[in-house]
Amino acid sequence: MTETEMKEKRPLRIDDTGFGSVRILQDPETFCYGVDAVLLAGFAAARLKGRSRPSRLCDLGTGNGIVPLILSHKTHIGDMWGVEVQEEVWRLAVKNVELNDLEDRLHFLHANVRDIRTRPVECQSPAGQPVFPAELGGPGSFDAVTMNPPYTAAGSGLPAGNEARTIARHEVAGSLEDFLRAASALLKDKGHLFIVHRPSRLIDLCELCRRLRLEPGEIVFVSGKPMEKPNIVLMHCVRNGNRGLRILPEMHVREPDGSFSHEMLKLYERETPVRDAASAMRKDREGPPLRSENDIPAAGGKPGAEAECKDSVK
Template identity: 35%
Template sequence: MNDKLKYIKEDETIDDLQLKNLNLIQKKDGFKFGIDAVLLSDFACIKKKHKVMDLCTGTGIIPFLIYGKYEPESVCGLEIQEDMVDMAKRSVKLNLLEGKVSFLNEDLKNIEFLKKLEKFDVVTVNPPYKLNNAGIINPNDKLAIARHEILCNLEDVISASRVLLKDNGRLFMIHRPERLADIFTLMRKYKIEPKRVKMIHPKMGKAPNIVLVEGQRDGGSYLKWEAPLYVYDDNGKYTKEIDSIYWRA
């Protein structure tokens, strides 16, 4: 572990992803990845020949989980916050993944920049969930940026995905069920056809609080609604399905 400490700053920590010895550098008191990233990386259908782009990547949790799980040809993460990208790039060196996982410090609303990039087989995104219309929010607050549509909104994310995807490429998104109508409407506006939906419930008998959506660039009209996933059982423990997703089963 001491050898790994050369990659981090005083206010940072190294977290073991418990997947193929991969680690992630994060702020000790900053935004930490949660179950959303794990669920999205499990939901995405990725092959070894694929090139993957992760939008709103933060410190890079989804690219590292995707590489650990699928070992695609390459995974790139795009993030507007420079300090997040700095941590992600150091995580690449820490994990000896140069040439396999990379990160770009750029605004996904910069469409001209996106058009200059190669096209991707898969785009994944865990975007800010909350509408930026409630209360006073500090635009420099890292947690607020991660949770509220301050620097980008849902339409920005889907518009960027349209530009980045190859013909028939796939978009995998995690969001909140109350935004599902917006997600479907915007996907169709940008000709990304919704193909698969999975609802995540805290436990049996509770309403879903997370939704996973797959879309296909220029895909035909056919929507598959998958069986729901429950996070906790009646005893407050992770269900077998969640244990499997977390590689514990």
């Protein structure tokens, strides 16, 4: 049996996301989404709701499509796209559209972010012509872009356990600059970019964003619990936006007693504080509380479903 045939026969798992009726197919052997993707979707949704309704959004490095799937529940955006370089993971995203009957709103493209370079002043192909996947509709055609790019710079860190994790974690198929160039090409003037990354890359983020006319406007640091060092940063940029950076109050995922924080409950549309997070989530068939920053806070068709994933890379 070939490697491809083995992958096709590998069992997939259907999980409830905890967002309305949205479900997701995941491969426990290679790819499960993490809390960073949930935070990114919530961060973007909260800011897009308060503005004139955006009509088009693109998620770069979409993985199995979790961010657009959550946004399909949290927003009324009618045309959402996801771009994914890994064919096997992209196929999962396409299946997730069908699973949730969202063919009229969600579309996924198998492509590398390096192929999305359309603004001639900023970047051209070797032949001197702009490069752009025709499916996405042309340069400057999106109101918003979200991205959860690989966190580890090329040549840094230890290699991951398999190719899927390596591509998701390390900048081997696209650097941070590649992702940001793609976002700049996709966005309309005054369009909105939402990023999740590691605080250790914050200087790189700010420097690259400003160079590519993506002006940082808001930053939120996220920690596991109060008083712990932040391990996630959320950033909101505007293409050709006004200068002026706001550092918003830090948020945390859990309280000292292990219950979900008010911010996380609000993100999951549950306003009442819960001391025993595990019991509360099980009532909604959403799994136990986080065990690490990469676990899924509320996912699973059965209690503890996310624990079966060997690694959560998004």
